[in-house]
Amino acid sequence: MRRFDPTALPGFAFVAVVAVLALWAPIVTMVVYSFNASDSVAVWGGFSLEWYAVAAGNEAVQGAAIRSLWIAFCASAIATTVATMAALGTTRRGRFRGDRAIYAMVNQPLMVPEIVTAVALLIVFASLKVLTGYTGLGWLILAHSAFCVPFAYLPIRARLEGMDTTLEGAAADLYATPWQAFRRVTLPLLVPGIAAGAMLAFVISLDDVIITEFVKSAGQDTLPTYMLGQLRRAVTPEVNAISTALLVLTMALLTAFFAMTRTRKPT
Amino acid sequence: MAGGVPAAAAPQGRATPAQARAGWWLSAPALVLLAVGATGPLIVIVIYAFLAKGSYSGVEWELSFDAWFQVLFQRDIFDDTVSFADAHLAIFWRSVKLSVLTTALAFAVGLPTAWFIATRPAAQRTWWLFAITIPFWTNLLIRTFAIMEVIRNGGLMNSALIALGVIETPIQILYTDTAVLIGMVYVYLPLMVLPLYAAVERFDMTLLEAAHDLYASRLQALRRVVLPVIRPGIVAGSILVFVPSLGAYVTPRILGGGKNMMIGNFIELQFGQGRNWPLGAALSLILLVIVLTALLTLTRLTERNDGR
Amino acid sequence: MRLTTLTSALALCATGALAQGQLNIYNWGNYTSPEMIEKFEAETGIDVTITDYDSNDTALAKIEAGGHGFDIVVPTHSVLPVWIEKGLLQKPGIPEMENYGNIAERWRTVDWDPGREWSVPWQWGTTGVAVNTSVYDGDPNTSAIWLDPPEELVGKVNVVPEMQDVINLALLYVGGTPCSADREELRAARDVLVAAKPKWMSMDYGMTEKLGNGDVSASVNWNGSTFRARNTNPDVVYGYPREGYVVWMDNAAILADAQNVDEAKAFLNFIMAPENAAMISGFARYANGIEGSEAFMPEDMRTAPEIVVPEDLQDAGVFTLACPGETNEMYSAIWTELLR
Numbered sequence: 040m041r042r043f044d045p046t047a048l049p050g051f052a053f054v055a056v057v058a059v060l061a062l063w064a065p066i067v068t069m070v071v072y073s074f075n076a077s078d079s080v081a082v083w084g085g086f087s088l089e090w091y092a093v094a095a096g097n098e099a100v101q102g103a104a105i106r107s108l109w110i111a112f113c114a115s116a117i118a119t120t121v122a123t124m125a126a127l128g129t130t131r132r133g134r135f136r137g138d139r140a141i142y143a144m145v146n147q148p149l150m151v152p153e154i155v156t157a158v159a160l161l162i163v164f165a166s167l168k169v170l171t172g173y174t175g176l177g178w179l180i181l182a183h184s185a186f187c188v189p190f191a192y193l194p195i196r197a198r199l200e201g202m203d204t205t206l207e208g209a210a211a212d213l214y215a216t217p218w219q220a221f222r223r224v225t226l227p228l229l230v231p232g233i234a235a236g237a238m239l240a241f242v243i244s245l246d247d248v249i250i251t252e253f254v255k256s257a258g259q260d261t262l263p264t265y266m267l268g269q270l271r272r273a274v275t276p277e278v279n280a281i282s283t284a285l286l287v288l289t290m291a292l293l294t295a296f297f298a299m300t301r302t303r304k305p306t
Numbered sequence: 307m308a309g310g311v312p313a314a315a316a317p318q319g320r321a322t323p324a325q326a327r328a329g330w331w332l333s334a335p336a337l338v339l340l341a342v343g344a345t346g347p348l349i350v351i352v353i354y355a356f357l358a359k360g361s362y363s364g365v366e367w368e369l370s371f372d373a374w375f376q377v378l379f380q381r382d383i384f385d386d387t388v389s390f391a392d393a394h395l396a397i398f399w400r401s402v403k404l405s406v407l408t409t410a411l412a413f414a415v416g417l418p419t420a421w422f423i424a425t426r427p428a429a430q431r432t433w434w435l436f437a438i439t440i441p442f443w444t445n446l447l448i449r450t451f452a453i454m455e456v457i458r459n460g461g462l463m464n465s466a467l468i469a470l471g472v473i474e475t476p477i478q479i480l481y482t483d484t485a486v487l488i489g490m491v492y493v494y495l496p497l498m499v500l501p502l503y504a505a506v507e508r509f510d511m512t513l514l515e516a517a518h519d520l521y522a523s524r525l526q527a528l529r530r531v532v533l534p535v536i537r538p539g540i541v542a543g544s545i546l547v548f549v550p551s552l553g554a555y556v557t558p559r560i561l562g563g564g565k566n567m568m569i570g571n572f573i574e575l576q577f578g579q580g581r582n583w584p585l586g587a588a589l590s591l592i593l594l595v596i597v598l599t600a601l602l603t604l605t606r607l608t609e610r611n612d613g614r
Numbered sequence: 615m616r617l618t619t620l621t622s623a624l625a626l627c628a629t630g631a632l633a634q635g636q637l638n639i640y641n642w643g644n645y646t647s648p649e650m651i652e653k654f655e656a657e658t659g660i661d662v663t664i665t666d667y668d669s670n671d672t673a674l675a676k677i678e679a680g681g682h683g684f685d686i687v688v689p690t691h692s693v694l695p696v697w698i699e700k701g702l703l704q705k706p707g708i709p710e711m712e713n714y715g716n717i718a719e720r721w722r723t724v725d726w727d728p729g730r731e732w733s734v735p736w737q738w739g740t741t742g743v744a745v746n747t748s749v750y751d752g753d754p755n756t757s758a759i760w761l762d763p764p765e766e767l768v769g770k771v772n773v774v775p776e777m778q779d780v781i782n783l784a785l786l787y788v789g790g791t792p793c794s795a796d797r798e799e800l801r802a803a804r805d806v807l808v809a810a811k812p813k814w815m816s817m818d819y820g821m822t823e824k825l826g827n828g829d830v831s832a833s834v835n836w837n838g839s840t841f842r843a844r845n846t847n848p849d850v851v852y853g854y855p856r857e858g859y860v861v862w863m864d865n866a867a868i869l870a871d872a873q874n875v876d877e878a879k880a881f882l883n884f885i886m887a888p889e890n891a892a893m894i895s896g897f898a899r900y901a902n903g904i905e906g907s908e909a910f911m912p913e914d915m916r917t918a919p920e921i922v923v924p925e926d927l928q929d930a931g932v933f934t935l936a937c938p939g940e941t942n943e944m945y946s947a948i949w950t951e952l953l954r
Contacts, residue, residue, distance in 0.1 A: 055422035058415050059434075062441045062495065065452030068462065069444060072455070077846060079823050084846075097648065099664060107445075121336040128332025133319045135326030141333045142605065143598065147344045149545065150597040151351070152553030154574045155590040158583070159347030159354075161679050168681025185343020188336055193542035194501040198508065200538040231507050235500035238439050239546075242496065246446040248556065252672060257638035257683035258663040266447045268643015268666030272898070273822035273842055274451065275644075282444050289443055293436060361939055362696045363671060364678065380947065393954035458829055480829075481816045563816030564775050567953045578671040579777040580946040581939070 066286070073279035090280040097277065100265060104281050107245055107261040110176065114183030115191070115240035121184075122191035122240075123233055127225075130199040146193075148186040156186065157253035164254055174256040182254045183244045190243045191236035198232025348594075355587035363581040373584035377592060394572075394589075401569040402596075404483065404558075405551040408490040409498075412547045413540070415491065416498035420539075423499075424506040435503065442496055450560045453489055454480060457561075481563030489561040490551050497546035505539025541604050549597050569593055636661045637877040640677075640684040642864065643668060645737075647897035654884050660877045677702050677869060685872035686881060688736050691726040691863045692778070692936045698732055704870045705731050706879045713886035721863070721903040726935060733865035734882050735903030737838075737894060740923070740931060741779050741860040743853040744821065744840040749831040754853030755927060757787040759832050761810045768813045770831035772824065775817045777949045779860050780834065781807070782934050786858025793937035795944075804948045811952060825850050838899040841920040852920040854927040861931040863903065 073091070077084025094100055122145070129141055148156065164178050206228070210220040248263040255264060266278055321329065358370035380391040423434040441449070456462045457479045464476040479485050509532065517527040533540075555570035562568075567575070569589070576586030639646065643666035651662050665684065667673040670693045676682055678700065689697050697703050708714055708730050721735045745754040750766040758764075760771050761784060773780055782792040784807050790799030815830065822839045824830040826846035835843075840852040866885060868878045884890055891902040892910030901921050908916050915921060923931065937945060 051418035051422045054415060054418035055434075058419045058495065059437050062438065062492070064456055064462065065449050065492075066441045066444055068452040068455045069448055072452075078842075079826055079846060099648075117339070121339055125333040125336035128329040132325040132329055133321035135321040135329055138329065139602075139605075141329075141337065143601070144340055144345065145333070145336055146545070146601060147340060147348065149549045150594050150601070151344070151348060152570050152573050152590055152593060153555065154570070154577055155351055155586065156344065156347055158577050158586075158675065159350040160343070161675060162350050163346050165676075165679035165681040174681060174683050181339075182343055185339050188340060190497070190546065192336070193546055194504045194539075197501045197538040197542040198504040202508065232504040234435070235504045238435070239497060239500055242439060242442040245443060248447070252668070253676065255665065256681070257640070257665050260665055262445050263447060265643065265666060266445065267668045268645075270447070270643070270668060271819045272642075272644045272839060274447075274820065278445075278448060282448050286440070286444060290440065293440075297432070359939070362693075362700070362936070363675065393950050396954045460827070460829070481818075559775075560818065563772075564818050565811070565814065565816060565953065567950075571953075572950070575777075575946070575949070577675075578669060580949070581671070581942055582946060 069279050070283045070286070072276050073283040075276045075279075078273070078275050090276040091284070093275075093277045094280040094284070099260065100262075100277060100281050102258075103260045103262045103265040104285055106176070106259065107263065108285070110179050110183055110251075110261065111241050111244035113180045114187050114244040115237050117180070117184040118187035118240045118244075119191045119195075119233060119237040122188050122236060123195055123229070125188075126192055126195040126199050126232075127221075130196055131202065131204060146189045149189045153186075153247070153249040157250045160250060161253040168256065176259060178256070179251060179254055179259060179261075182250055183247060186247070186250065187240035187243050190239040191233075194235040194239060195229065195232040198229060198235075202228060351587045351590060354584055355591055357584055359582050359584050363577075363583060365583050370584065373582075373588035376582075376585050377588050397567050397572050398569055398596075400566065401552055401554075404486060404490065404568065405548050405554075407487055408494060408551045409544050409548040411487065411491045412495050412498040413544065416495060416502050416543060417540075419495075420499050420502035420506050423503055424509070425511065431507075435500075438499055439496055446493065446556060447560075449493070450489060450556060453492060454561060457485060457488065480561065481565070483562065483566075486558050486562040489557040490554060493554075493557055494547040494551055497550070498543040501542035501546065502536065502539045505536040505542075509535050537607075541607065545601060545604060548600065552593065552597060637663070637686070637874050637881060638684045639664050639686045639688075639881070640667060640673065640682070641686075641688045642666065645688070645864075645898050647893045650885075650890055650893035650897070653890065653893070654881060657884075658877070658880055660874075660880065662881075674702075680871065683873065684869055685874045685878040686866055687869055688864050688866050689733075691724070691865060692934055694726045694733060694865055694867070696936060697867070698727075702870055703732050703867045704872070704875075706868045706875070706882060708732070708734055708882065711879070711883045711886065713883050716886045716888055716891075716904050716906060718903050718905045724863075725933065727865065733867040734886055735891075736864040736866045736885070737898060737900035737902050738861065738863035739900040740837045740854065741774075741776070741783070741834065741862065742837065742840075742855055744825055744833050744835040744843065745851055745853060746825065746828065746831040746847070746849050747851055748849040754851050755856050756853065757783055757855040757857050757859075759853065759855075760814070760834055761787050761806050763810070763813045763832070767832045769815055771814045772821060772830045772833035772835075773814055773817045774819055774821065774834050774836075777945055778934070778937065781945050781948060782860055782932070783834065783855065783858070786932065787855070789857075792860075792932060792934040793941050795941055800944055800948065804951065807948065807952050817953070837920040841899045841918055844920070854923060854930060856927060856930050858930050858932050861933050863933075 074086050074088065075084055076087035076089060125141065125145055129138055160182055168174050168178065206224050207220050210224045215223065246263065248267050251261050252264045252267060266274060354365055355373055356369060356371065357365040358368050358372060360366050377394065378391055379388050381388050423431055426434055459476040459478060459480065467473045468476065513531050514527055517531045522530065553570040554568060555574055558568045558571060573586050573589050576582045576589065637660050639662060641664060646664050651664065654660065655662055670690050673687060673689065674693065674697065677684065677687060717730060717735060722730055727733050743754060743757065743759045745759055749770065750764055752764060759767065760773055763771050781803060784803040785792055785794055785799055788799065788802040788806055790796065790803060794800060821830060821833045821835045822842045825833060825840065825843035828847065837852055840850060844850045866882055868875060868882065872878050885894065886904060888904050888906035889910045891904035891907040895902045895907065895915060896912055
């Protein structure tokens with residue numbers, strides 16, 4: 040009898056590869072148009088590096104790009120931390136009074152359309168800004184952290200649900216403190232969920248337009264709000280250029296990061 | 307800490323008071339963050355739904371149920387007759403329909419993808435995960451414009467199909483519901499793949515071999531062995547895709563050509579050009595109730611599975 | 615180890631604040647000439663920060679909520695009276711400014727700001743129709759292009775999703791007046807819109823691109839955008855509907871709660887100088903309302919048919935203010951029915 044190998048389902052591999060290719064097709068288009076000579080993201084006018092020069096000379100768009108990354112980094116770190124804790128708190132311990140309320144609350148940002156949260160946050164934060172006199176990026180990070188929580192929470196919870204508790208029990212039997220048991224047993228098992236959650240949170244924060252548009256103070260444009268402002272008039276390949284640069288940068292950073300962790304792995 | 311849960315304690319049934327306390331403490335930071343960033347604003351919205359609309363936009367601080375009346379009924383602007391607001395129903399219906407389709411399609415593509423990634427050797431998995439997510443580090447608006455470039459009449463897809471001789475004249479996809487569907491599946495696919503991946507990765511592949519040895523057909527093995535284990539991932543993915551697509555705004559507007567509104571656009575209209583904030587607030591509360599119902603039903607489904 | 619890194623990263627996030635510029639301008643996106651800002655910074659030593667918005671509604675909501683930190687805003691004339699009425703702006707003594715005399719006669723006494731006490735002209739333009747003449751070469755100077763499209767244009771027409779402008783244009787087309795409360799007029803406008811909609815392809819922005827690459831053959835569009843589209847596609851022409859078209863002006867004003875009032879005043883005076891106003895126009899491709907700025911403008915702008923309104927169609931241009939609440943409710947109802 041042919042040995043059954045669940046890792047080699049041909050149809051699945053095909054779908055997966057096509058899906059990945061399809062996901063990259065628009066990105067390739069974006070990269071191609073970043074080299075466009077004409078001032079359009081849809082009409083090809085020949086090869087040119089003009090837009091890289093424009094982007095390089097435009098502090099506003101650079102600042103916006105860096106601000107986007109910074110906010111996304113902070114917000115996803117905060118959201119993933121609190122979401123991991125909440126996921127640990129609401130799974131694998133049986134029902135308790137209010138657990139459904141926690142669940143609903145954690146997922147609340149999902150349930151309200153962005154524009155509504157945006158308007159409401161504007162009202163709340165504007166008065167807080169006046170009250171505290173602080174108008175820094177903290178408000179944006181706070182808003183982003185909040186709406187990223189469910190995106191981090193759900194994958195982590197999905198990972199935790201039904202995760203075997205016997206290992207932790209064994210650790211406890213071996214006189215590991217709860218913290219040691221968590222640090223050495225639960226956390227490593229949880230890593231794929233946390234990674235998935237953190238990636239989602241990062242992406243969701245990077246993409247946010249409307250909430251940012253309403254919460255931002257002077258000089259706090261992010262790449263999405265910068266583009267939103269262009270939408271009515273004309274979007275130029277300048278944003279393609281800056282996005283391509285960012286793409287190359289992130290890929291380089293990732294490769295470097297993996298090269299580093301690879302060598303450290305044996306420990 | 308959660309690590310302290312003794313192995314003997316069944317995850318089902320009721321938690322001990324100590325466990326419940328730990329549960330609350332662990333959830334506290336998230337709850338505080340969300341109280342400021344989500345619940346506070348929600349309370350503002352609830353209040354706004356019961357106020358009168360302001361002279362230009364915004365609200366007047368007086369109790370009014372106009373918004374709720376306007377949600378359900380429309381006063382004909384020409385003869386003042388009051389009738390059921392079927393336009394609103396049509397808009398809600400279109401959104402629900404498209405969101406269900408988006409979720410189903412994302413699942414159909416997402417499950418094989420997640421499965422494929424989870425069954426790669428451990429060292430490769432991260433690379434595949436990044437292959438899925440890196441496109442999403444590029445801003446949504448840029449991606450949406452790029453999708454438009456791919457599917458438009460003179461675009462990549464139509465040109466390729468014509469060159470291959472599959473079609474003779476370009477198919478009009480841009481500005482149709484199909485374009486919105488393609489765009490939404492594209493945008494929300496990682497939200498399906500990543501939770502599914504987290505669940506599948508945990509799945510013990512030897513179970514499948516065992517099922518196979520016991521002469522289970524592939525379908526049986528999928529239904530009886532795989533699905534129960536990865537169901538939490540499916541639920542998480544479906545929530546993450548379905549709920550945001552219900553309120554989707556950018557994709558329908560750009561790829562759908564904006565000729566037909568979805569709920570998200572309709573609510574946006576009220577806060578923007580429509581200058582009717584209370585109506586926008588009331589509409590979002592209705593959407594909230596729909597989503598909450600769907601969410602709780604889905605959680606019940608996982609719980610039933612847990613208690614199996 | 616990793617947890618410590620995370621904690622320190624989180625601590626860092628909380629402190630990430632941004633240095634404030636000395637003049638904070640809140641303006642439409644892609645609308646402010648960077649060269650002009652550089653020149654202003656070089657001449658005055660003031661550090662300028664530009665922040666974008668995408669609609670009058672967003673801008674108004676944000677400023678009204680407070681705590682924003684902006685000094686200058688550039689609302690469209692139609693909503694400027696609302697800003698004034700709500701007390702969001704201040705009178706910076708514009709008529710006493712050195713360059714005040716440069717404002718063209720036509721723009722000095724305007725309905726939305728008589729005597730120019732509150733605002734100075736930024737740019738003005740028109741909302742008309744753009745047509746690709748290789749698809750349809752009939753008369754472009756009519757709203758029938760999109761409200762009763764000729765055979766060639768059916769299914770290829772776009773309408774920009776500006777509720778107020780679109781319904782105003784339809785009202786003008788059926789012989790009504792903008793912001794009309796007359797139900798018969800509104801009904802006629804609704805009927806003509808609902809009947810025309812199946813013949814439209816989309817209701818979208820971004821027509822510079824789509825007219826340029828031929829995806830869209832005709833559109834309700836702004837003149838400046840059409841000008842840019844013509845640069846990529848010479849077949850595109852701009853029409854001024856003789857039934858009536860919309861004229862608008864964006865105006866720079868100082869916010870009541872501005873932190874940097876002197877710098878803001880210097881900026882308003884600066885943009886009233888012809889050579890500076892010309893830089894604004896050269897960037898965004900709209901006319902500016904400053905006398906003598908043409909001399910500093912690129913040649914193609916001085917003669918552009920999108921900018922120079924033909925003599926016989928000048929009277930068809932209409933300035934519309936924001937409709938009163940009740941009328942706007944009717945507009946919303948028509949719009950919802952149209953987009954259901």
